[in-house]
Amino acid sequence: MFIATIWGLMNDEQKAEWLPKAMEMKAIGTYAQTELGHGTFLRGLETTATYDPETEEFILNTPTLTAYKWWPGGLGHTVNHCIVVAQLYTQGKCHGIQPFIVQIRDLETHMPLPGVHVGEIGPKMGFQTANNGFLGFKNFRIPRKNMLMRNSEVKKDGTFVRSRSDKLTYGTMVIVRVNIVNDAAMQLSAAAIIAVRYSAVRHQSQPKPNEPEPQILDYVTQQRKLFINIATGHALRIVGRWLWKTMLGVLQNISEGNLEQLPELHALSCCLKAVCTQDCTAGIEQCRLACGGHGYMKSSNLPLLYGLTTAAMTYEGENTVLLLQTARFLLKTWTQILEGDTKLNPTVLYLLNFAKPTDYRWENTNQGIIKGFQAVAAGKIKTAYDTAMKHVGAGKSQEEAWNLASIQLVEASEAHCRVIICEVFSNEIQRASNTLSPNLSRVLQQLVELYLVHWALEKKGDILLYSTISRDDIAALRIRYEELLALIRPNAVGLADGFDFRDEVLNSTLGAYDGRVYERLMEEALKSPLNAEPVNSSFHKYIKPFWEKAKL
């Protein structure tokens, strides 16, 4: 974040000064935006930077407890510099939030500088070694040139000049969100590997009296829990890569002065970040629970994977807030359609097919399911739009109406995102098929179909509502789903192995390549310091005296 911000928000002169320092780790830095009382809503930040033309300095202040910066990784004790986002005041006026580079510790002694209050925020669900910190300022002065001036400037006399659209900073945010999608996909894949390998090693129950206990991977309920997560791991990795490519294209256009696709890219990155982190978090938990009690052991590494992934649901834009941002774009698009405008962005072009209220004629094929999801997304966008309008018609303000329709708006946004994922996954695998061996290609196609049928069954209520799907179609989908599980079963471990995570990366007693599950569980248990002595001191200190007293 520190280096990326220097790249993105400093002018050339500043970059020349700071970039080498940061790259050579002379300045170790972090990025401080979120405050104790303020997160998603940037305009609500309270930290102030007030320009003093006499000394040509900014004075940083933390006016309240809620204004303390809170969360940045490394801030506690590690960094000596920090990008601080603060409300800029100059010539008696507030000019909104601006970024500043601030040295917070002495470069020799590492002591916090006077006027800087810095510390660690305490233990969390995960990220325990990230040294997340808090930061407050008391009349702390920094030179004028420490404001990052690529987009806006404060002149020596305190004149504020806005030079470029701050929309350009979207780029960094999108890059971060693409990375989140990719990380989440990797973490889900890791969880799926662990659970699949464990399920091949674990034997349980005896459905048939005279046969040995089967591998739990043979239970269809277990296959249902696991195979979708293999498929999702692939789907989201591919969608992440697609989003990256899309972004590069848009950034290229921006550099040529064309900003048209920016809202679409923003809407895409918002909903994909939200839905991917949500699906991966749920998927990892499903994999963990599929390992029974042993998944609860830290040595399985599944709890840790969960801790890392679930955090992404609230950082870098809280998921519900992000889905509502996408919804805003979708409603705008819908309004466009109602006004007869057919010049739509590529990812929402499909909505045109559903502009007139007709039930989509269902087909039980991959393409049919994708079209079905499009019909659902369009139906949900329309319903949310109608609900908002109904409230406006009943005399509510735009904002109130938006809030009252927000449950439906979130759903519309998710439905749109599902269309994108299904379409991209299906298209990209289709395209890759030509270059792959037939056997591999077939297996990947099975994963695509599994993903589509899984979500069709999950969302059958929506599909029933917005298409002509029949009871028999649904029954056929269920049967097809069971067939797919059976087809994937022999390749399950191969698919897990195919992710090619080394044991050191998986770091799991249940998931190692050699499958020495029980040996490893015991080996890890024996590392517990409590196992270093047969009797713990607490026996003599507490239990024995308690018995002796009771005897008296």
Add this chain to the structure above:
Amino acid sequence: MSKTAVNKDLASERAKCEFNVEELTNYLDGGRENTARRRRIEDKVLSVEELKDVVPEEYLSHKEKYENAIRKAILFYKVQKNLEDPKQPENERIRINYRNMINSAIFKDNSPLALHFVMFIPAIIGQASDEQRDYWLKRAKNVEIIGTYAQTELGHGTFIRGLETTATYDPATEEFVLHSPTLTAYKWWPGGLAHTANYCVVMAQLYTKGKSCGIQPFMVQIRDEETHMPLPGIKLGEIGAKLGFNTVNNGFLGFDNHRIPRDRMLMKNAQVSKDGTFTAGANSKLTYGTMVYVRVLIVNNMANFLAKAVTIAVRYSAVRRQSKLKPEDPEPQILDYVTQQHKLFIGIATSHAYSRTALWLWDHYAKVTSELNAGKLDNLPELHSLACCLKVLSATDAAVLVERSRLACGGHGYMLSSNLPQTYGLVTPASTYEGENTVLLLQVARSLVKAWQQMLKGKPLTPSMSYLADQNRIDRWDGSVNGIIRAFQKVARGKIAWSVTCFEKYQKEGLSYEDAWNKASVQLTAAAESHGRAIVVQVFKAETDRTTSSLSLPLRKALDQLVELFTLYWALERLGDLLLYTPLSEGDIRDMQTRYEELLEKIRPNAVGLVDAFDFRDEILNSALGAYDGRVYERLMEEALKSPLNAEPVNSSFHKYLKPFMRGKL
């Protein structure tokens, strides 16, 4: 609690609550005396300074955490013992304590003595012969010995017949020889087993006269009563770090030809005589009793933990302000966002639903138990199926909704000082312990398929499954709570019918019974889940109606809103099923959605009152975000400052690693 110190948003929330909070608390506790009694216990326990942690547990080492937990466990036992009426029957004691969460004020991650009370003593009561019980129960109740219950093995869980530990009778010495033949035979998981217990009820495969006689319980001394050293032939240890329960001292246990006297087999049911003759128990179903008992407790626990989580999240959402609904207004409380209400109010309603259901199930259990004592077994299978089903649903829903509450607190919910991550850690294992959820759903499915086939033969059904016989179609959608309950029953009936169809079709196609069952199992678990949904909604509604007639009107209204919210929430979650099995139309769905949103609005002014009524003391909530006074940010900072890393401005690692590294680059 000083009124002036309360956050002003929370104070104004409390002022606008439409019902009497104390009245709701009394209702939840089952009467004013129960509330008073619960509070007396809390006051007494919390007045003991030594029960409080000097250093927050997060900053202790793995070993220190255990040592501190043992220290508190002994003290807590002594304090609590003095508060109990020894003459009170066990059943009654449990029922009036069902909202007593004082335990969680003392043990944030559970007690190492918990299994002694929850499993060891019930195992003695349930499995020991009268003579054995006289001896062991007295010792256990006075904690002269500390015990636990060891069934699960490293390689074997749900499938009890697969256990590997053997107990082979040697008539020459009149002893059993206990043995762990493989690594996978090690007992694994029992709380307190590692360093705390000196006795253990061990489940093992009994062999006598060269014949296998199934799984039987044995009372085994594992440590010396004086020195606490593990006895020869016994290998004991701790299983290591887990997602939660880190102070429970979960252990492993292996035997190397360890001998115990014949009278250590618990012989209430099966027996082995001196010469090694095996006599089977009168009815093996009797052992169901303990399992059902534990599952009833789980349903109740899930309701309580969920209530804690949602209390924290609702109070925080009243204090936290964010974004702008309208440009000119200040940032609103996040509780005013409908999406936030959608995340939280269902948590309140669900806690009520399972609380009511647990009480209903408890009374059902008590009735069946008394029938059992009179030799009547008829109602046991239904009770077993109900307990399985409700355990699964409550554990699943509570885990989802606790996480939803945590995520609704944004990043701050990720802080351990919110206590939400730990609450999740305590709730989620209920999905895998005491019967893994999928396995239990399949057991329920088995009873449903059996009932379905009986119904087709015209035989009578048990009360909880009687709706299966109702073949009347629903002609017109009825959006009332009772109408939706009936619709849920239709869905369950439809799904059971469908899964039976699949199961039978697969058999006709040539699959064996077992393979057909496996192939249909996704449908079967879905059917069992639907059956459970129908029961919870129906019981919640019926029990609320039955128990609220004497309440004041505003409170009754508030409770009815929760019942309706719960019903509509699940109807909207299950639209696909309802569209398939009932005459629900698009317009009906719109009406339900509108009504659901109206309910959120109606509940909004009472939200803080509803969670206040759960009446969790700050020490029990143990949350920077959820305290009664709403000093959220102050508490977050106070907790952060307790971090040992904050005791010094520069950590030694700077001089050791960072500085040499940065210099090296110069």
